[in-house]
Amino acid sequence: MSTVFKKTGGLTDTPFSYCPGCTHGIIHRLVAEVLEELGILDRSITIASVGCSVFAYDYFNTDALQSPHGRAPAVATGVKRMHPDKIVFTYQGDGDLASIGAAEIIHAANRNENITVIFVNNAIYGMTGGQMAPTTLYNQVTTTTPLGREAISGAPLKMSEMIATMEHIAYVERCMAADGPSIMKTKRAIRKAFECQMNNEGFSMIEVLSSCNIGWKLSPVESLNYIKNTMTQTFPLGVFRERKNETNH
Amino acid sequence: MSKVEFLKGNEAIAKAALNYGLEAFFGYPITPQNELIETMSNIMPANGRVFVQAESEIAAINMVYGAAGAGARVMTSSSSVGIALKQEGISFCAGSELPCVIVSVSRSGPGLGGILPAQSDYHQSVYGGGNGDYRVIVLAPASVQEAVDDVGKAFVLAEKYRNPTMVLLDGAIAQMMASVKLPTEPLPYPDNTSWAASGAAKERGSRNVINSLYLDPTKLYAHNQKLHAKYREIAKNEAWLIDHQPESHDGAIIAYGTSAKIALGAVQRLKDEHGLNVKCIQLRTLWPFPKQALKEAIKGMKFALVAEMSMGQLFQDVLAFTRTDTVIGYVGKAGGEIITSDDIVLGYLAQMGGEQIEHSV
Amino acid sequence: MPKGKVTFEEALCKGCELCVHACPKKILKLDGQRVNANGYKVAIIFDPEECIACGLCAMFCPDTVITVERLAQ
Numbered sequence: 237m238s239t240v241f242k243k244t245g246g247l248t249d250t251p252f253s254y255c256p257g258c259t260h261g262i263i264h265r266l267v268a269e270v271l272e273e274l275g276i277l278d279r280s281i282t283i284a285s286v287g288c289s290v291f292a293y294d295y296f297n298t299d300a301l302q303s304p305h306g307r308a309p310a311v312a313t314g315v316k317r318m319h320p321d322k323i324v325f326t327y328q329g330d331g332d333l334a335s336i337g338a339a340e341i342i343h344a345a346n347r348n349e350n351i352t353v354i355f356v357n358n359a360i361y362g363m364t365g366g367q368m369a370p371t372t373l374y375n376q377v378t379t380t381t382p383l384g385r386e387a388i389s390g391a392p393l394k395m396s397e398m399i400a401t402m403e404h405i406a407y408v409e410r411c412m413a414a415d416g417p418s419i420m421k422t423k424r425a426i427r428k429a430f431e432c433q434m435n436n437e438g439f440s441m442i443e444v445l446s447s448c449n450i451g452w453k454l455s456p457v458e459s460l461n462y463i464k465n466t467m468t469q470t471f472p473l474g475v476f477r478e479r480k481n482e483t484n485h
Numbered sequence: 486m487s488k489v490e491f492l493k494g495n496e497a498i499a500k501a502a503l504n505y506g507l508e509a510f511f512g513y514p515i516t517p518q519n520e521l522i523e524t525m526s527n528i529m530p531a532n533g534r535v536f537v538q539a540e541s542e543i544a545a546i547n548m549v550y551g552a553a554g555a556g557a558r559v560m561t562s563s564s565s566v567g568i569a570l571k572q573e574g575i576s577f578c579a580g581s582e583l584p585c586v587i588v589s590v591s592r593s594g595p596g597l598g599g600i601l602p603a604q605s606d607y608h609q610s611v612y613g614g615g616n617g618d619y620r621v622i623v624l625a626p627a628s629v630q631e632a633v634d635d636v637g638k639a640f641v642l643a644e645k646y647r648n649p650t651m652v653l654l655d656g657a658i659a660q661m662m663a664s665v666k667l668p669t670e671p672l673p674y675p676d677n678t679s680w681a682a683s684g685a686a687k688e689r690g691s692r693n694v695i696n697s698l699y700l701d702p703t704k705l706y707a708h709n710q711k712l713h714a715k716y717r718e719i720a721k722n723e724a725w726l727i728d729h730q731p732e733s734h735d736g737a738i739i740a741y742g743t744s745a746k747i748a749l750g751a752v753q754r755l756k757d758e759h760g761l762n763v764k765c766i767q768l769r770t771l772w773p774f775p776k777q778a779l780k781e782a783i784k785g786m787k788f789a790l791v792a793e794m795s796m797g798q799l800f801q802d803v804l805a806f807t808r809t810d811t812v813i814g815y816v817g818k819a820g821g822e823i824i825t826s827d828d829i830v831l832g833y834l835a836q837m838g839g840e841q842i843e844h845s846v
Numbered sequence: 847m848p849k850g851k852v853t854f855e856e857a858l859c860k861g862c863e864l865c866v867h868a869c870p871k872k873i874l875k876l877d878g879q880r881v882n883a884n885g886y887k888v889a890i891i892f893d894p895e896e897c898i899a900c901g902l903c904a905m906f907c908p909d910t911v912i913t914v915e916r917l918a919q
Contacts, residue, residue, distance in 0.1 A: 240850065240914040241904035252909055256886065257862030261908025278687035281555070293694045299682035301554045301695040304577050307547035310539065314551025314559070315682070317535045318509060322684030340547070343540035416868070416902055456862040 246272040250294045257456025259413040259446045259463075260288060260356060264295055266413075266423045267327070267354055270430055271298070280323040283312045285337070287329035288362045296327075306337025309344035312351045323433055325352040331361045334370040334393045341399070345439045348404035352429045353441040355395060358448040359467065366451035371395070373470050378451070392470050396443045400476035406437035408477040412445035414463040418473075437479065445471055489666050494629045494659040495520035497667065498562070498588055498652075501633040503528050505640055506671030508557040509535035511548035515567040516600045517656035518590035522562065542567040546574030546587075553583035554695035556681030558640060558674065562588035564656070565606050566597060569614060575649050576615025579712070580697030584643035584675075586636065587621075587651045590659040593821045601821025602655035604742055604794040610653045611772045611802075618709050620716045622650040622723065623771040625741040629663035637668060644675045646719055653771065655794065657743045657823060720773035728782045730764035736837060737782065737789040739803055739813075741768040744792045744824050751792070751829035759834065768799075776806040783811050788837045790814040792829045797845020804843075812836075815845045850899025852891050853913045861887040865903035865912060871896045874903060 246268025254260045271277045277298060284292035286305035293300035303311040308326035316324040333341050333355050344351065360378055361367040367380040370393040375384035385392075396410045407429055411422035422444055429440035445467045447459035454462055492500065499521050502510070510529050512522035522538065529536035535552070539545035545561045552559040563571060568589045578585055589610060593603035610623045622642050626632040635652045643650040679689065686692040699705035729749060738748040745767035755761040766782050766789075768775060783789045789811050791800040800815035807813065816832030818824055852874075859882060866874045866889060873893040882888050889911070891897065904912040 237851070237918055238916045240899050240916050241901040242913045243910040247910065251858050254908065256860035257864055258908055261910070262906065265908075265910060279684045281682055281684045283551070290698065293696055297686075297692065299684050299686055299693045301551060301682050302581075302698055303550070304547060304573055307543065307550075307574070310544040310547035311551035311554070313537065313544075314509070314511065314548035314553075315555045316551075317537060317548075318552045318555045318557045319684055324684075339540055340544055343544065347537075416905060419905055456864050457867045460864075460867075 244269045255450045262413045270427045276323045283308045283326040285328040285332040292327045309340040327354045330357045330369045330371040345402045348438040355443040356446045358446045360451040362448045396476045405439040406432040407440040409475045410443040414460045496524045497665045499524035504668045509552045509559045511545040513542045515564045542570040546571040553585045556678040556683045560586040564590045572614035578649040579619035582647040586639045589653045599821040602657040605819045607798040627745045724773040724775040725769040726775040727767040734764040736763040740792040751826040786811045793817040795819045848897045850897040851915045856888045858911045859888040864906040868902040868906035
């Protein structure tokens with residue numbers, strides 16, 4: 237008898253606080269599996285943010301710091317500059333990274349901090365009850381866009397595309413956790429991002445389109461279809477930056 | 486061993502911090518502390534230490550939070566408006582019990598205010614603007630040399646109590662040049678940083694988490710009680726003032742920082758020109774406030790005058806904390822002008838023998 | 847002969863049905879008879895003979911409830 241699938245040692249035994257069907261749990265597991273498989277669990281430092289994933293410090297089986305809202309890339313900068321040999325990653329949602337923390341993520345990327353950012357984009361503020369996020373889609377109904385998002389409250393912010401313009405960074409990819417192949421692809425992307433950091437190539441960010449079935453008022457299964465069929469129209473998947481393939485200047 | 490150099494206050498603080506064994510500095514430009522970050526940008530990398538010019542004061546204090554949480558000796562500096570932006574991060578450092586040093590070079594306010602010296606950030610420093618029941622140790626130097634010495638003391642206190650510690654000076658001290666003795670040896674590093682999230686879970690055998698989130702109210706209350714017990718300990722051990730003329734006197738000037746330096750001249754003039762026997766009491770820590778020592782120092786006096794470059798912030802606290810028969814007077818100005826010995830002498834003469842006023846305004 | 851064995855750590859299950867949706871053999875369902883300590887209906891395998899040990903149910907499970915083993919043939 238051989239094991240096909242069992243829980244990774246990269247996660248602690250603390251049960252996730254996420255709502256039933258929330259794909260945060262899948263993304264957590266992928267990150268933890270990658271840390272374990274790369275053999276870097278013991279020298280990794282998790283930087284948790286504020287939002288649904290605020291308890292990430294309880295879930296990843298690593299040293300961890302919990303950051304003020306939006307400041308995870310600055311906290312990660314402080315940690316990584318002191319410990320360049322350790323693996324430092326932030327785990328941030330769209331409100332944390334793309335709204336209140338927009339300055340910190342842009343400047344951490346622009347300094348090409350040798351950190352990895354796991355950016356979970358579910359186009360809504362889940363923790364606070366489903367308000368509009370900077371990544372909320374046009375016409376998407378939230379508790380603060382009751383008639384659907386219109387241009388007057390901004391366009392869905394495309395962070396991967398924006399971050400990819402930074403001069404020196406190593407890797408940016410947008411994935412989704414919506415079906416078997418996309419989950420496996422997300423894991424490969426996360427692995428690549430951590431490998432960039434291990435090779436001292438610099439800043440890497442993986443954006444993962446994720447579900448918020450409660451906030452979206454859909455079933456967990458319908459939410460996966462919403463990611464695949466609707467979110468990807470606004471947020472196309474793909475590699476936006478891979479410095480390895482570029483000519484050196 | 487120490488060596489003497491002729492330096493601007495900001496430069497002296499930077500060089501002293503390096504020599505005390507600073508491992509990382511994160512800052513952002515703001516007048517009047519610019520020479521501090523400029524000096525750091527030079528001497529930190531040259532000595533193999535970490536320097537980052539952050540994108541904002543908010544980012545800088547969060548880099549401090551990260552580096553301190555990872556076990557480093559770390560510092561940031563800023564001024565009034567910038568310190569306002571750092572308050573969230575300072576609250577996080579206090580809540581997570583992280584040692585760090587914040588140098589606050591205050592200018593005048595409110596709002597953008599002006600760039601000339603003031604002491605209007607007394608409340609900001611002592612009472613903070615961050616959320617929650619937390620305390621920051623605040624040292625108040627009155628000269629460049631005291632600023633240099635206080636930076637060392639700040640590292641010691643921050644690491645001893647695992648608490649953010651502030652050195653509060655005004656722009657006058659930061660911008661003036663003086664001959665100062667700089668430290669030449671690093672301070673001993675703390676024996677125990679086993680709490681730090683340094684990515685060494687394997688060596689340690691367990692993982693470390695730096696966190697200030699406690700959703701369970703009983704746990705948060707216990708955490709607050711633990712912090713409070715520490716603050717009581719700090720208040721007991723570290724409250725500090727200098728009674729410049731400890732022998733008995735008829736009256737006193739109570740001041741800190743630049744105002745205390747001016748007050749030293751004013752008490753001499755009160756003696757020489759008016760035959761009044763008045764002492765200068767210089768507050769060296771603003772939190773913990775040296776309540777007991779101040780009460781002792783003004784015991785039996787009919788009158789003591791608070792001199793400050795703010796609009797009664799210190800006066801109000803002195804009044805609240807002393808509660809004696811001594812009438813407490815107030816003289817202050819805030820806006821960038823430095824208080825003069827004339828202000829203090831005239832204020833003393835006008836108010837001595839008067840009734841207790843309750844408010845400065 | 848089943849090819850695989852699926853085990854559920856029921857206490858962690860939140861009854862989201864993503865495993866039910868993911869299973870290519872459609873042999874998982876929520877147990878209609880009982881709930882766990884958190885009040886969630888729990889996922890069960892109702893036709894274990896059909897399991898092919900593909901692991902998709904575990905890959906979709908957001909709460910690491912599921913362990914999948916391949917049985918020796």
